[in-house]
Amino acid sequence: MARPRSFDRDHVLHAAERQFRTSGYNGTSVDDISAATGLGRGSLYGAFDGKHGVLLEAMSGYFARLAQGPRKMLDGPDEGALERLHAYLLRAVHGVPLAADVPPASDRAGAACFAAKMALEIGASDPEVKRLASECFSVVRAAVAECVRAAQRNGDIDPDADPDDLAYLLLTIIRGSDVVGAYGHSPDRLTSIAESAFALLPRPRHH
């Protein structure tokens, strides 16, 4: 029995995320968010709780989206696990797509992990941002570890290797490609990094 919101919450959060991504947290003003989303100041403070609230909700939305990606690409039967890991790695080094778009190769910096970027900028003084970023990393790491275990069950990865160690290493490579890839290196180089990492995975010793 009241006036409904005239904007799509997710759409607004996407626009805000894009703005935070390009200008950083401290680099974007409320007016910037207002311009990017089309919302007035009052609406922003009513629906969210100002700049910081927008960030937190945008990061939560990002987390929900991010969590789905690896699971959809990595979960599955043991048989194709290694191939799924391969495909995921190749895609992950090129960044996380903002929405359903394809990751644009021309703007690798803009496709860097949103959580990582925010955590690096303000995580030291913002425990909530820090926690959200940790969760983002954990969900990827867990999915990768599970896929490694599946590949081990299928005899494609050395069963003596610690799947958690490998998952940490792969996560580190993926995050590293955000910063290495963003500045000065071509998409081809990123692909080559992913291929090198994949080729180095410990294969089972031949009987």
Next chain:
Amino acid sequence: MARPRSFDRDHVLHAAERQFRTSGYNGTSVDDISAATGLGRGSLYGAFDGKHGVLLEAMSGYFARLAQGPRKMLDGPDEGALERLHAYLLRAVHGVPLAADVPPASDRAGAACFAAKMALEIGASDPEVKRLASECFSVVRAAVAECVRAAQRNGDIDPDADPDDLAYLLLTIIRGSDVVGAYGHSPDRLTSIAESAFALLPRPRHH
């Protein structure tokens, strides 16, 4: 024939770097720099050129320091090259020390690559910062690649492996440990990541 400066330039730049590291570029005001360095506004604008000038000079100083690290640890005869690479990797994942201090394990986030952090925050709109960061990456990558080549000459790494590919991969892991290590993971985990990466390096096939 004039009054000399009463402060040590490098000392000031170190303090400014520390401030930029903890608060980010947009998160630190000129007054913050003033408080951190002890210099007044006038001196800051006279010696450097305001906030941006301080950042650029701090990054240049960082670059000079950074460039020395890998060279001192990695350059040398072919014989110990693999061991030197091992030692460097183990140290690099724990961050870059600010000065001659030991890298404090309790503040891995603060020991992240200064250039990478600044580039991620403002590199998209600041070509000079972007360029300085790229140079930082290049100097590390070149030193690592040279060490890989030395290890190959000594028969410790598969001669068929592309040393540049490996160097890119190792650089990516080192940069990734900045963000992965900073949030939620213990120093032991970082060591384990470095050991895993080292163990996966392609060894020469036995004759």
Next chain:
DNA sequence: ACACTTCTTGACAAGCCAGTACAGAACTGC
């Protein structure tokens, strides 16, 4: 059709920030 609730818009005030200007201090060289 009406009353009620919520949303939206624009404006406002208090505070912060970067950069400048000016006055005084300190040091050098003669």
Next chain:
DNA sequence: GCAGTTCTGTACTGGCTTGTCAAGAAGTGT
């Protein structure tokens, strides 16, 4: 000791930023 030059500290200004407030618009349910 003095003139000249540079450094140092502080006050000031114009602009930007954040968060709030009040007035009007837009639906909802009866």
